[in-house]
Structures are given as C-alpha cells and as structure tokens.
Amino acid sequence: MYKGIGASPGIAVGKVLLFKKEDIVIESGAVDDVEKEQNRFHGALKKTREQIEEIKRRTLAEQQAILDAHLMILEDPELIGGVEGAIRAEKLNAEAALEKVMNMFIAIFESMENGYMKERAADIRDVGERLLMNLLGKELPNLAKLKEPVIIVAHDLTPSDTAQLDRENVLGFVTDIGGRTSHSAIMARTMEIPAVVGLKDITQHVKNGDILVFDGEEGIVLVNPEDALVREYARKREEQLQAKKELRKLINSSTISTDGRKVELGCNIGNPKDAKKADENGAEGIGLYRTEFLYMDRTSLPTEEEQLEAYKAVLEIMGKRPVIIRTLDIGGDKELPYMNLPKEMNPFLGYRAIRICLDRKEIFKTQLRALLRAGIYGNLKIMYPMISSVEEVRAANKILEEAKQELQHEGKDYASNIAVGIMVEIPAAAVISDMLAREVDFFSIGTNDLIQYTTAVDRMNEKIAHLYNPFHPALLRLIKLVIDNGHKAGIWVGMCGEAAGDKRLIPVFLGMGLDELSMGAGSILPARKQIQSLSYEEMKVVADQVLQMDTAEEIEKFVTKLCK
Ligand code: PEP
Ligand code: MG
Numbered sequence: 001m002y003k004g005i006g007a008s009p010g011i012a013v014g015k016v017l018l019f020k021k022e023d024i025v026i027e028s029g030a031v032d033d034v035e036k037e038q039n040r041f042h043g044a045l046k047k048t049r050e051q052i053e054e055i056k057r058r059t060l061a062e063q064q065a066i067l068d069a070h071l072m073i074l075e076d077p078e079l080i081g082g083v084e085g086a087i088r089a090e091k092l093n094a095e096a097a098l099e100k101v102m103n104m105f106i107a108i109f110e111s112m113e114n115g116y117m118k119e120r121a122a123d124i125r126d127v128g129e130r131l132l133m134n135l136l137g138k139e140l141p142n143l144a145k146l147k148e149p150v151i152i153v154a155h156d157l158t159p160s161d162t163a164q165l166d167r168e169n170v171l172g173f174v175t176d177i178g179g180r181t182s183h184s185a186i187m188a189r190t191m192e193i194p195a196v197v198g199l200k201d202i203t204q205h206v207k208n209g210d211i212l213v214f215d216g217e218e219g220i221v222l223v224n225p226e227d228a229l230v231r232e233y234a235r236k237r238e239e240q241l242q243a244k245k246e247l248r249k250l251i252n253s254s255t256i257s258t259d260g261r262k263v264e265l266g267c268n269i270g271n272p273k274d275a276k277k278a279d280e281n282g283a284e285g286i287g288l289y290r291t292e293f294l295y296m297d298r299t300s301l302p303t304e305e306e307q308l309e310a311y312k313a314v315l316e317i318m319g320k321r322p323v324i325i326r327t328l329d330i331g332g333d334k335e336l337p338y339m340n341l342p343k344e345m346n347p348f349l350g351y352r353a354i355r356i357c358l359d360r361k362e363i364f365k366t367q368l369r370a371l372l373r374a375g376i377y378g379n380l381k382i383m384y385p386m387i388s389s390v391e392e393v394r395a396a397n398k399i400l401e402e403a404k405q406e407l408q409h410e411g412k413d414y415a416s417n418i419a420v421g422i423m424v425e426i427p428a429a430a431v432i433s434d435m436l437a438r439e440v441d442f443f444s445i446g447t448n449d450l451i452q453y454t455t456a457v458d459r460m461n462e463k464i465a466h467l468y469n470p471f472h473p474a475l476l477r478l479i480k481l482v483i484d485n486g487h488k489a490g491i492w493v494g495m496c497g498e499a500a501g502d503k504r505l506i507p508v509f510l511g512m513g514l515d516e517l518s519m520g521a522g523s524i525l526p527a528r529k530q531i532q533s534l535s536y537e538e539m540k541v542v543a544d545q546v547l548q549m550d551t552a553e554e555i556e557k558f559v560t561k562l563c564k
Pocket of ligand 1: 288290329425445446447448449450496497498
C-alpha cells in the first residue's frame with residue numbers, strides 16, 4: 001500500500017498506463033548564425049502558441065484560464081527578451097538560451113514562500129518543455145486519445161497534460177510529486193477525475209498493465225491487490241457513483257430542515273467559470289467570490305472594465321440568486337509580485353486585504369466602481385474582508401460613497417442600493433459584532449482565518465497543523481456570539497470558511513441559527529441532503545450541548561458520532 005495526498009475524491013480501479021516523457025538532451029556550443037537561432041526561437045514560440053490554443057479549444061471552459069496563463073507566459077517580454085539576449089550576447093543556441101532563462105524563472109517562483117505562487121513554477125516548466133520540444137522538432141506524448149480505460153501513473157502531470165486527458169478513458173491518475181494546490185490536482189477536482197498526488201516514487205513500483213486500486217479521498221493506492229480487494233473497491237466505487245446520482249435529484253430542491261428551518265446554501269468561487277459549476281451543483285447563491293484571483297496570474301492590476309466583465313459574468317449566470325463579491329483580499333498567503341509589497345515578519349498580521357485597500361485607495365475605488373456598475377446585472381452584495389473595527393467599515397463605506405458620486409457625475413449606470421457586509425474572521429470583530437452589526441447589512445463568518453487568529457495557529461504552517469482545529473470551544477463560542485449579535489440587530493449571518501461544508505459541524509451550525517452556509521461546489525448537494533434530514537429544534541439542543549463541552553477532542557468525537 002502506498003500513501004499520498006488525496007487530491008480529488010473518488011475510487012478508481014483499473015489498468016496502469018505509465019506515462020513517461022523522454023529526457024530532453026540539449027547540446028550547447030557557440031553558434032555563428034545568431035539570426036537563424038532567433039528565428040528558430042520565434043518559430044517555436046508561434047508553434048507552441050498554436051498548440052496551446054488548440055488544447056484550449058478542446059478543454060472544459062473551467063480550465064481555459066490556466067491555458068490563458070500559459071499563453072501569457074509565451075508573451076512575457078522578460079522571457080522573450082531574456083532568450084534573445086542570451087542568444088545574442090552569449091552565442092547560445094536557441095535551446096540552451098531557452099533552458100537558461102526558463103530555469104531562472106522557475107527558480108524565482110520556486111523560492112517564493114507562498115504555496116500558490118510556488119506551484120506556478122509548474123506552469124512555467126510546462127510551457128518551457130513544450131517550447132523545447134518544438135525547437136527540437138519532437139512531439140510530446142499525448143493523453144487525449146486512449147484506446148481503453150486506464151489509470152495514468154506519472155512522475156508529474158503538467159497542467160496541459162491534465163487539460164488534454166481523455167475523459168472517457170481516464171479512470172483516474174496518480175503522481176510522484178505535487179500537492180493539493182498544484183494545478184493538476186485542482187483540475188482533477190474540476191473534471192471530477194479521482195487523483196492521488198505526492199506519492200514520491202509510485203512510478204518505480206508499477207508497470208504497464210498492473211492493476212491499480214486507489215481512493216482519491218484517503219490518498220491510498222494499492223498495486224495488484226488480491227481479487228477480493230479489487231471487488232470490494234469496485235463495489236465501493238459503484239456505491240459512490242449511485243449516491244452521486246441520487247444527490248443530483250436534489251439539485252432544484254430547497255434546503256429546509258424537517259421542521260421547516262430554511263438555510264441558504266451558497267458556493268465559494270474564484271472566477272466566473274466556477275460560477276457555472278456552482279449553478280450545476282444547485283447553489284442557491286454565491287456566498288463568497290474571492291476576487292483576488294482576478295489580480296493574480298497577470299503582470300499588472302486589472303482595469304475597471306476587466307473587473308466589470310468578470311463580475312457581470314457571474315451575476316448573469318446566477319440570475320436572481322444573491323452573489324456576494326468580496327473586495328480584494330491580497331497579502332497574507334496571497335502575493336501579487338507586481339505590487340512589490342515588502343516582505344514582512346508576520347504577513348498574516350500585516351499589510352493585507354482591507355488594510356491595503358484603505359491605504360491604496362485608488363486600487364480599492366477602481367474595484368468598488370466596477371462592482372457598483374456590475375450591480376445592475378443581478379443580485380449583488382459587497383463584502384469587506386479582514387475587518388477588525390467599526391472605523392474600518394466606515395472608512396470603506398466612505399470610499400464606496402465617493403465611487404457612487406463619481407459614477408453619478410460621469411453619468412454611468414450603477415446600482416445604488418447594494419447590500420454591504422463584512423467577513424467576521426478576526427476575533428476583535430467577533431467580540432464587537434453587536435457594534436459592527438449596526439453598520440452593515442450582513443455578516444459572513446470566515447472560519448479559516450478566525451481559527452488561526454483565535455488560537456494563534458498559522459494556517460499555512462504544517463508543523464502546527466494539528467493545532468488548527470475547527471472544533472476548538474473558543475471558535476464555536478465566538479461563532480455563536482456573532483450569530484446572536486447579528487440576529488439581535490436584525491441582520492442575517494452566514495459562513496464561508498471551510499468549516500461551513502464540514503458535515504460534522506453542519507448540524508451544530510444549523511442549531512446555532514446560521515442563515516447561510518457557503519462552500520465548495522462539490523459539498524453543496526451532500527449538505528442539502530444532510531440538512532433535509534435534520535430537525536432544527538433537535539440541533540438547537542445539540543448546539544447547546546456542544547457549547548458546554550470543555551475540549552475540542554470531546555466535541556469532535558461527539559459530532560462525528562452524530563453524523564454517522
Ligand atoms: C476565511 O478566512 O474563512 C475565508 C473564507 O477567507 P480566505 O480563506 O480567502 O482567507
Ligand atoms: Mg479569510
């Protein structure tokens with residue numbers, strides 16, 4: 001048995017196809033004809049662009065953004081200028097010049113502390129590899145057309161390998177390297193293909209035709225297991241597929257407890273394409289649109305018009321359903337290299353989110369203008385992240401008012417009555433939630449940050465991951481306080497941190513009186529099914545019981561048993 005990182009849930013049972021790329025050998029040596037090498041490089045750029053555009057045409061809409069990012073790498077002036085310079089100044093052939101520049105770029109990204117940015121080195125490697133193969137006149141192996149159903153076993157799958165996967169015949173994939181946030185893992189989840197990554201050396205332990213069984217949730221991989229085990233996993237797989245089919249029947253039903261308490265189930269998204277997925281999974285709204293992704297994977301700030309297009313696209317997909325768009329939450333673990341933000345000792349306690357927006361007003365106002373203008377296309381609500389005081393809400397609202405006046409003055413259409421809420425993700429905000437409730441139209445509790453700030457546990461630090469605990473009594477007390485304070489002031493209270501989709505905590509949150517839960521698309525239908533089977537009155541008692549417990553361990557045990 002091999003244990004890796006469960007990257008995309010689901011069980012796969014099938015024959016192995018080992019996916020290997022040949023080693024690329026680059027001959028270096030001084031060249032005489034610099035012009036010829038420059039032309040070869042530009043020819044390869046063109047061919048690579050055509051290939052990526054072709055892959056893009058054949059892939060799911062959700063994945064096109066990744067391929068767009070690849071096309072942008074091909075246009076990067078520093079990359080092109082760097083290679084041209086190396087050919088000219090160092091008389092390198094195009095292959096050697098390209099390898100040198102690409103390696104430099106990869107090293108820069110790999111040295112970044114932020115996990116997301118680190119993973120982007122894989123995109124550069126992917127594009128670089130394709131360029132090199134085109135320079136050498138070689139073809140990359142292709143996973144787009146397979147003869148029979150297989151499980152792909154690879155050292156790594158690049159984003160473009162993954163985008164091309166033959167979805168009819170790929171039962172799943174497992175890889176030596178990669179983490180939960182690598183593009184191949186993210187794409188596997190979008191494509192709903194089971195996957196396990198980070199298995200270290202699984203490619204050394206299998207050969208073509210071996211039988212592989214794996215569980216993409218647990219991260220467990222078995223090679224040539226006994227027949228009885230194969231049958232058991234095949235049966236589990238059937239059960240999962242059947243359960244998934246059953247869940248789909250709930251797509252248009254509302255989320256109401258057995259005794260009539262309604263909860264709104266929203267979806268968390270990062271781009272307009274995710275909104276389609278939300279819609280397909282029965283979301284009753286968008287509970288969190290993380291707009292920072294609109295600012296990432298590019299080299300300068302998005303313009304007002306670009307933002308307007310993105311927000312409008314989401315609003316149009318969701319129609320009358322509410323769409324909560326969160327203003328820029330950059331800093332912390334999300335870097336924007338082009339903003340040149342200084343390195344900090346404690347980025348999560350530093351220059352981040354609303355703090356940047358209130359300081360760099362022009363960036364914030366551009367976003368608010370785009371939001372106000374987008375508001376006419378649907379049911380938009382604006383949400384400020386990282387609020388810790390009443391002053392911050394007032395300062396942000398003042399800029400919002402200025403943005404409205406500007407638009408009015410310019411004669412541009414905008415929605416004047418947009419609800420404005422805040423993320424409650426800093427303990428200070430939870431403690432003064434009675435006061436904050438008088439300033440805003442809604443609260444959305446961000447447990448991801450609320451856990452880290454309440455218990456002083458860095459959410460990115462693997463060494464103390466065992467201390468990062470959504471069952472901590474302090475967290476649950478704060479959540480209850482926020483809900484009660486919101487309700488006393490007559491505003492609704494939702495939650496959009498990861499805990500909102502945790503089946504062990506959903507009964508407790510229902511009992512505490514949360515009005516809305518927002519989660520990843522895949523969790524919506526299971527949560528609906530669960531809530532439809534629970535009684536609100538009974539869960540109130542459960543929530544009270546949980547709030548009396550002394551330890552996270554006791555709470556976790558109790559709620560885990562409850563949802564079995
Ligand atoms: C949170 O902190 O719970 C949250 C939803 O925001 P993010 O994960 O983007 O910080
Ligand atoms: Mg947060």
